[in-house]
Amino acid sequence: MTHWALLIIVAFVSFLAVFIQATKGQQAGDPKPATQPAGQPKAELLWPDGAPKARGKTDADKPAIFVHLPPADKANGAAMVVCPGGGYNILMMTYEGHDIAKWLNDSGIAAIVLKYRVKYPHPAPMLDAQRAMRTVRANAKQWNIDPNRIGMIGFSAGGHVASTVGTHFDDGDPKAADPIERVSCRPDFLVLVYPLISFADKGNDIIAKVRTAMLGSAPAAADVDFISNEKQVTEKTPPAFLVHSKLDKMVPVEHSAMFYAALKEKKVPAEFLEIPTGGHGLGCGKGDEWKLWQEKAMEWIKSMGFLKPKDK
Numbered sequence: 001m002t003h004w005a006l007l008i009i010v011a012f013v014s015f016l017a018v019f020i021q022a023t024k025g026q027q028a029g030d031p032k033p034a035t036q037p038a039g040q041p042k043a044e045l046l047w048p049d050g051a052p053k054a055r056g057k058t059d060a061d062k063p064a065i066f067v068h069l070p071p072a073d074k075a076n077g078a079a080m081v082v083c084p085g086g087g088y089n090i091l092m093m094t095y096e097g098h099d100i101a102k103w104l105n106d107s108g109i110a111a112i113v114l115k116y117r118v119k120y121p122h123p124a125p126m127l128d129a130q131r132a133m134r135t136v137r138a139n140a141k142q143w144n145i146d147p148n149r150i151g152m153i154g155f156s157a158g159g160h161v162a163s164t165v166g167t168h169f170d171d172g173d174p175k176a177a178d179p180i181e182r183v184s185c186r187p188d189f190l191v192l193v194y195p196l197i198s199f200a201d202k203g204n205d206i207i208a209k210v211r212t213a214m215l216g217s218a219p220a221a222a223d224v225d226f227i228s229n230e231k232q233v234t235e236k237t238p239p240a241f242l243v244h245s246k247l248d249k250m251v252p253v254e255h256s257a258m259f260y261a262a263l264k265e266k267k268v269p270a271e272f273l274e275i276p277t278g279g280h281g282l283g284c285g286k287g288d289e290w291k292l293w294q295e296k297a298m299e300w301i302k303s304m305g306f307l308k309p310k311d312k
Contacts, residue, residue: 082104
């Protein structure tokens with residue numbers, strides 16, 4: 001099977017599930033929760049006593065992280081929270097999750113793979129990702145991480161999660177009883193890979209279905225704008241690297257282009273890699289397009305100074 005056929009099948013199945021969820025509501029026999037592959041770190045619950053706005057007590061109601069730390073002799077103090085895609089319906093925990101963690105570890109970057117809640121409306125996924133950022137920062141000393149070099153990488157719908165945290169953050173609540181809630185959830189940098197950015201486009205049926213699942217069938221314009229992240233960029237938005245295929249028909253390249261333009265308008269450092277070939281998924285973890293974006297993204301991360309030599 002070709003890479004193109006694989007990515008079409010994976011993307012179609014993911015978004016078809018969103019269509020069913022949006023039009024028929026919660027179904028019996030939901031997909032099995034994300035499982036822990038052999039040899040992967042143990043899932044650590046973001047809220048051991050229960051997540052806010054949880055609808056139940058199953059695995060699907062319990063957001064968690066998987067902490068992948070690089071070898072001590074390779075670690076450089078940088079870290080990234082990894083947000084897999086899946087149309088806010090499932091999570092691609094392999095090539096957009098644990099495989100990405102291995103790639104980051106190879107460059108000395110700690111990787112924290114996020115299992116955020118799916119089939120949940122806004123703001124649950126955003127709350128999960130904000131909590132993940134706070135958790136990493138709160139554990140920076142224990143995990144040998146520089147609290148000022150913690151980024152976020154997201155794919156497709158996970159790119160929306162990451163860009164949402166990058167445009168909706170706070171410094172933490174110093175009066176909070178929970179020490180994790182006292183620290184900032186702002187990422188220091190973003191890497192957004194074929195990201196969904198905006199829900200404002202009413203002409204895209206796929207995104208319209210996801211918008212319905214997130215905000216309901218008749219959301220207020222202000223609610224749509226709030227999570228259309230190209231409209232939420234400020235001078236304080238983190239620097240970002242974006243990559244998108246020009247031929248992406250599922251999440252059009254204009255999503256990355258709009259976010260990039262908004263960053264440049266606010267004079268936020270940003271780079272946009274527009275790939276003339278491929279489509280949504282960019283090879284789904286393999287092939288020339290996948291290799292290209294990884295090379296360019298790591299070059300950008302290094303050029304921005306987020307990877308510092310271990311002895312300096």
